[in-house]
Structures are given as C-alpha cells and as structure tokens.
Amino acid sequence: MKKKQFIKATTGGTALLLAAATLAACGSAPDKGSSSGSDEPTTDYLPCMVSDAGGFDDHSFNQLGYEGLEQAKDELGADWKTVESNSENDYKPNIDSLVAAGCNTIVTVGFALSAATVEAAKANPDIDFVLIDDAADNDFNGKVDAPNIKPLLYNTAQAAFLAGYAAADYSKTGVVGTYGGQPYPTVTIFMDGYKQGVDYYDQENDANVKVVGFEGGDKGAFTGGFEANEKATTTAKSILDQDADVIMPVGGPIYQGALTAIKDSGKDIALIGVDADFYETDPDTQPYVLTSVLKNMKQSVYETILAAGKGDFDPTAYVGTLENDGVGIAPFHNFEDKVSPDLQGKLDDVKQGIIDGSIPVKSYLD
Numbered sequence: 406m407k408k409k410q411f412i413k414a415t416t417g418g419t420a421l422l423l424a425a426a427t428l429a430a431c432g433s434a435p436d437k438g439s440s441s442g443s444d445e446p447t448t449d450y451l452p453c454m455v456s457d458a459g460g461f462d463d464h465s466f467n468q469l470g471y472e473g474l475e476q477a478k479d480e481l482g483a484d485w486k487t488v489e490s491n492s493e494n495d496y497k498p499n500i501d502s503l504v505a506a507g508c509n510t511i512v513t514v515g516f517a518l519s520a521a522t523v524e525a526a527k528a529n530p531d532i533d534f535v536l537i538d539d540a541a542d543n544d545f546n547g548k549v550d551a552p553n554i555k556p557l558l559y560n561t562a563q564a565a566f567l568a569g570y571a572a573a574d575y576s577k578t579g580v581v582g583t584y585g586g587q588p589y590p591t592v593t594i595f596m597d598g599y600k601q602g603v604d605y606y607d608q609e610n611d612a613n614v615k616v617v618g619f620e621g622g623d624k625g626a627f628t629g630g631f632e633a634n635e636k637a638t639t640t641a642k643s644i645l646d647q648d649a650d651v652i653m654p655v656g657g658p659i660y661q662g663a664l665t666a667i668k669d670s671g672k673d674i675a676l677i678g679v680d681a682d683f684y685e686t687d688p689d690t691q692p693y694v695l696t697s698v699l700k701n702m703k704q705s706v707y708e709t710i711l712a713a714g715k716g717d718f719d720p721t722a723y724v725g726t727l728e729n730d731g732v733g734i735a736p737f738h739n740f741e742d743k744v745s746p747d748l749q750g751k752l753d754d755v756k757q758g759i760i761d762g763s764i765p766v767k768s769y770l771d
Contacts, residue, residue: 446482446483446484447481447482447483448481448482448483448714450481450483450509450510450713450714451483451484451485451486451506451507451508451509451510452474452477452478452481452483452485452508452509452510452512452710452713452714453485453486453487453488453503453506453508453510453511453512454470454471454474454485454486454487454488454511454512454513454514455487455488455489455490455496455499455500455503455511455512455513455514455518456470456471456487456488456489456490456514456515457490457496457514457515457517457518457631457657458490458491458492458493458495458517458631458632459515459631459657459658460489460490461487461489463657463658464658464681464683464686464687465657465658465660465678465679465680465681465683465686466514466515466538466657466680466681466700466702467514467515467657468681468686469680469681469700469702469703469706470512470514470537470702470703470706471487471514472703473702473703473704473705473706473707473710474487474512474706474707474710476703476707477706477707477708477709477710477711477714478710478714480711481710481711481714481715483714486503486506486508488502488503493517496513496517496518496521497521497524497525500513500518500521500522500525501525504525504529504532508532509532509533509713509714510532510533510534510535510710510713510714510718511525511532511533511534511535512534512535512536512537512706512709512710513534513535513536513537514537514538515537515538515539516538516539516589516590516591517589518536518539519536519539519541522534522536522539522541522554523541523542523550523551523554526541526550526551526553526554527550527551529553530551530552530553531553532553533553533555533713533718533720534551534553534554534555535554535555535557535706535709535710535713536554536555536556536557537556537557537702537706538557538558538559538591539556539558539591540556540558540722541554541556549720552720553720554720555709555718555719555720555721555722555723556722556723557702557705557706557709557722557723557725558722558723558724558725558770559700559701559702559724559725559731559732560594560724560725560726560727560731560732560766560768560770561594561595561598561679561698561700561732561768562594562595562597562598562601562766562767562768562770563598563726563727563732563759563766563768564598564698564699564727564732564733564734565594565595565596565597565598565599565602565653565679565698566598566599566601566602566605566755566759566764566766567602567698567734567752567755567756567759568598568599568602568653568677568696568697568698568734569581569598569599569600569601569602569603569604569605569606569616570602570603570605570606570751570752570755571602571695571696571734571744571748571752572599572602572603572614572651572653572675572677572695573602573603573606573607573612573614574606574610574744574745574748574751575651575675575695575740575743575744575745575748576614576650576651577650577673578648578649578650579612579613579614579615580614580615580616580617580647580648580649580650581603581614581615581616581617581649581650581651581652581653582616582617582618582644582645582647582649582651582652582653583595583596583599583600583616583618583619583625583626583644583652583653583654583655584618584619584625584626584627584628584640584641584644584652584654584655584659584663585619585625585626585627585628585654585655585656585659586627586628586629586630586631586655586656586657586659587627587628587629587630587631587656588622588623588625588627590769592627592655592656593619593622593623593625593655593769594768594769594770595653595655595679595698596618596619596625596653596655597619597621597767597768598698598766598768599616599619599653599677599698600616600619600621601766601767602755603616604616605755605764617644617647617649618644618649618652626640626643626644627640628640628656628659628662630656631656631657631658631659632658632659633658633659633660633661633662634662635662636662637654637658637659637660637661637662637663638662638663638665638666639662640659640662641654641662641663641665641666641667642666642669642670644666645666645667645670645672645674649674650672650673650674650675651674651675651676651677651695652666652667652674652675652676652677653676653677653678653679653698654676654679655679656679657680660676660678660679660683660690663676664676664689664690664693667693674693675693675694675695675740676690676693676694676695677694677695677696677697677698678690678694678696678697678698678735679697679698679700680697680698680699680700680702681697681699681700682697682699682735682736683697683735684697684735684736684738684739685735691738691739692739694738694739694740695737695740695744696734696735696736696737696738696740697734697735698732698734699732699733699734699735700725700731700732701725701730701731701732701733704730705723705725705731709723724770726760727756727759727760728760734752737749
C-alpha cells in the first residue's frame with residue numbers, strides 16, 4: 406500500500422485547527438492528497454473517503470477501499486480527501502467535514518456508517534455517496550433511502566463456502582473454527598458461508614468435521630468490537646482450546662488476536678483471512694495463512710469513482726459474487742504443498758456449482 410499521512414479523528418471533540426472554520430468541529434479534518442504524477446490536479450472533481458474505526462492501515466477492509474480510491478483519483482488526475490475514524494462517535498462529524506470541504510463523491514467504508522451516510526445523503530442531494538457493505542435500505546425493487554447513495558455489497562458467503570470446504574479438507578483434528586467482531590449481517594455472512602462449506606464437505610465426503618465458534622444467526626463467538634485487543638486474542642484462544650486447527654476471524658484487525666493465539670499455542674494451526682489476501686497485505690501472516698476470503702473492494706471502488714469522476718455516477722446497487730469476480734478466495738501460497746493435491750480441482754467444481762446454482766449457498770443478500 407502506498408502510504409500517506411492520515412489525520413486521525415479526535416474522539417474527545419477537540420478538532421485540529423483548520424483555516425476553514427466549518428471544519429473545526431468534533432471529528433477530524435480531511436486529509437488532502439495530490440494526484441499521482443502531477444503537483445496540480447487536472448480536474449475539479451474531488452472524491453473523498455471516511456474510514457470506519459479500523460483505519461486505513463488495517464491490512465484489510467478499509468485499506469482495500471482506500472487503494473481503490475487512490476487508483477481512481479490518479480487516473481482521473483484529481484485531488485482527494487480522506488479522514489479516519491477512531492470510534493463510531495466520529496462517523497457523522499467526519500462525513501460532515503467532507504461535505505463542508507466540497508467533496509463531489511463521498512465513500513463511507515463499512516456498514517457502521519450507514520445511518521450517518523443516509524442522513525448526510527438526504528441533506529445533500531447534490532453529492533454522490535458510495536456506501537460499502539450496507540444496502541442503505543435499498544430493497545432492489547426501487548425503494549431506497551436516498552437516490553444519491555450507491556451501495557457496494559459482497560456476497561462473501563459464496564467465497565467463504567469455498568474456504569470452509571478447504572478448511573475441512575485440510576484439518577487434521579476434524580475441528581475448524583471461526584469468530585467475529587460483532588454479529589452484524591456483514592460479519593456473519595462470512596461465518597455462515599464458512600459453516601455451509603464445512604457441512605457440504607462432510608456431506609460429499611462422508612466426513613464429520615465440526616465447526617466451533619458459530620452456530621448460525623447471531624449465535625457464536627464475538628469480541629464485541631473490531632479492535633486488535635486482548636478480547637480478540639482470548640476469543641481466538643477459546644476456539645483453539647476446542648481443538649480447532651483452522652481458524653477464520655471476521656472483523657478487520659481482530660485477526661491479529663488470532664495470530665497471537667496461534668503463535669502462543671505452539672501448534673500447527675492455519676489462519677484464514679477475510680476481505681484481503683492476508684499473505685499479500687500482512688507478511689507476518691505468511692507462515693500461517695491457508696487462504697483468504699476476498700472482497701474485490703479495490704476494483705469496485707475504483708470503477709465507481711472512475712465513473713463518477715467522468716459524470717457517470719450510477720446509484721444502482723452493486724453485488725459482488727463468484728460469477729462477477731466480486732468475491733473469491735486467495736491462492737494457498739505457502740500451503741500449496743500442504744493441502745491435498747486434488748483440493749484445488751474440487752474447489753473449482755464447487756465454485757462452478759455455486760455459480761450455476763446446483764450448489765445453493767444461503768446469505769442475507771438473498
């Protein structure tokens with residue numbers, strides 16, 4: 406990731422001093438970057454982005470959105486503004502700061518920003534909003550909260566199904582696990598798809614691999630947030646203590662708690678990443694990561710901003726699937742020689758079955 410300096414939100418309500426008094430409120434000032442290859446922008450179009458509490462350097466969800474915005478603004482020759490959030494208290498003031506800064510399109514990263522995004526979109530119908538991972542009450546039949554919001558959604562249950570199948574095939578103990586940050590649909594969609602994949606493996610291979618940490622719905626192991634804190638580590642340890650030798654943490658930085666638990670265990674345990682390919686985004690995971698469940702957020706954000714910058718903003722909801730390459734799973738990387746030789750071929754068959762509908766995968770996006 407090309408690094409830049411982000412201005413963190415101030416949760417206590419004290420803002421950084423800015424020339425524009427309208428931005429000197431709680432939350433933080435947007436950070437402005439210049440277009441690649443030029444000191445001056447070649448367009449007046451100004452795309453902007455607000456992170457959720459994970460921050461743009463989370464090696465996952467926010468980072469992918471940031472990279473998509475960066476790629477689009479470079480191609481457009483535009484300036485940009487980004488602002489990070491430290492907590493949910495920052496979402497509304499951070500969005501408001503970008504409205505005041507004159508942004509043409511504002512991308513809000515994460516379902517937690519949905520309410521604040523809808524409020525801002527209704528109050529500012531001339532600004533285009535892009536909401537990642539929440540439908541903003543778009544029922545896909547014409548009913549929408551605000552006609553200037555484009556939801557970017559990802560049916561990760563399909564990709565997680567493949568990861569669950571792979572985990573079950575790889576497991577030596579016959580136990581695999583998962584846990585999440587909070588039981589939001591955009592979290593449990595991974596866990597549910599993962600469990601369905603394990604169940605399908607058992608059905609097709611006359612096996613009895615067990616999933617711990619998730620029973621379905623909101624019943625499972627959750628840390629209560631999305632921070633890489635002690636609770637993330639202890640929750641992961643509770644999964645490993647049940648003899649799981651594959652674990653999939655769902656919730657941005659909480660995977661770091663699983664990584665700590667794996668290292669402390671001294672056991673041969675595999676990690677499954679989510680959102681991004683952890684092998685690529687966080688080299689510290691390379692000895693442990695079996696595969697990752699991917700959201701192609703970078704591409705969908707890039708395409709959306711590029712179109713908006715050219716005057717072709719389309720508020721129609723986007724849903725990433727296996728068929729349109731909006732979701733998928735990463736290569737096995739260092740585990741290539743550790744998995745069954747025929748596993749990839751089986752996964753290819755399962756993927757095709759999901760695409761053609763012969764293998765059903767349930768998710769809230771249905």
